[in-house]
Amino acid sequence: MGIFDFLKPKSNSAYDAKSRLQFIVAQQRGEAGAPDFLPRLRLELIEVIRKYVHVPEDAIKVSKEKHGDYDVLDISVELPDAARAAGDA
């Protein structure tokens, strides 16, 4: 560490590494402990939701997560802006 070190651009690749890993590990653990029916459940959910709103394929995320001692089935549906507007009307 010299006195002119402040002139060098600061890199913090460790931060990138950590956030990438946190994402990967969460995904990996979701898949590992997840029951086999999750992919099918997801497809059926898409069908049902599409009866009411048109959502793209990737708008639905189904995963099993662990919150303390509990397993939580986490289903999130992202509605497109247009659909939300139509719903309001």
Next chain:
Amino acid sequence: MTEIIVVTSGKGGVGKTTTSASIATGLAKRGKKVAVIDFDVGLRNLDLIMGCERRVVYDFVNVVHGEASLKQALIKDKRFDTLHVLAASQTRDKDALTKEGVEKVLKDLADEGFDYIVCDSPAGIEKGAFLAMYYADKAVVVVNPEVSSVRDSDRILGLLASKTKKAEDGGRVQEYLLLTRYSPPRVEKGEMLSVTDVEDVLGLKTIGVIPESSDVLNASNKGEPVILEANSDAAAAYEDAVARLMGEDRPMRFTQIEKKGFFSKMFGG
């Protein structure tokens, strides 16, 4: 009671064999009767790191197949009377080990009064790695502070929690994290994941942090477990890890940058 410890990682080249050799030696140094087994059939290395490669006559696979007795195959360490090495076979294929065969060897070692059996796992998640962890009571997961190593070790943690005897019986293998090739200056610069980063990502406590050190290569050149190197930070760090594995509480060392003098601070060092 015999305790079975698997040293595993998923990724290759992170220091499993170095760690197995040092942990086994450290335990023996503390008077425990220890056997360290190389599960890497086809690519044995532990004998080299332990410095007993010229004394391998019979190996693990010979014992599993009943071609040699356990007594014949166990190589007694020259430094510690209570330390024994069971080498892997060089020639046989990976299917040479069976679950039943491994179980019998472990049971026989327990009957012989061994306090610890250290299983040096091969890299990957194939049969050898599976067999090395299957009967474990404790697992030391060796990780480099680097993305691919951390991801692989998470896969291994998943397997430890599902594909081991302990897990099948509704229990849990006690898992510990051991970081190797750690460089505090690089962590400080933000170039390397810190101990806390890796702990956060994996949700596991660290049992040891081994600093990056030229002593590791020196020791392996000589065929001496690095824990026996005099005046070595890596050796001291392994000593600490062994103590913690045996239940001692010790503060973490070698995780901070060493204090520099005024001149090196001013002009770079």
